[in-house]
Amino acid sequence: MSAKRVGHGRQNGGAHFGAQESMHNFGEKLHEGIQQAGQYGSEQWDAAREEAQRRYEGAQDLVRSNPAPSVLIGLGVGFGLGLVLTSLLGRREESWAERNYPETYRGMSSSLHNLAESVRSLPDTIARRIPSQFGRS
Numbered sequence: 001m002s003a004k005r006v007g008h009g010r011q012n013g014g015a016h017f018g019a020q021e022s023m024h025n026f027g028e029k030l031h032e033g034i035q036q037a038g039q040y041g042s043e044q045w046d047a048a049r050e051e052a053q054r055r056y057e058g059a060q061d062l063v064r065s066n067p068a069p070s071v072l073i074g075l076g077v078g079f080g081l082g083l084v085l086t087s088l089l090g091r092r093e094e095s096w097a098e099r100n101y102p103e104t105y106r107g108m109s110s111s112l113h114n115l116a117e118s119v120r121s122l123p124d125t126i127a128r129r130i131p132s133q134f135g136r137s
Contacts, residue, residue, distance in 0.1 A: 095113075
């Protein structure tokens with residue numbers, strides 16, 4: 001019986017040693033793969049950085065040769081982005097009357113606001129209704 005146990009222990013020890021060796025090989029292959037991926041990533045990063053640098057220098061040359069249009073384009077883009085951000089982030093604030101009037105009068109506040117908008121647009125509305133013949137002298 002004891003001989004079987006000793007032999008049985010050797011078989012397990014041999015299987016254990018083979019598993020260790022295959023895990024070691026797997027670890028080495030994994031390490032090599034990671035190194036190759038890192039090297040590839042580094043090469044791609046360098047290529048992208050060089051391309052970005054080349055394009056940046058080209059843009060600088062373009063701005064140097066056309067300063068006025070470049071400034072006007074920059075102002076236009078900035079103004080446009082400002083309008084977009086303002087419209088996206090801006091929120092109509094509730095007026096004092098809307099916050100403090102009783103519920104029955106709150107509808108009146110929005111009606112007054114609509115009336116004020118109508119009065120502001122009145123000159124344009126009248127100008128559109130008058131025939132163009134009357135506008136000429």
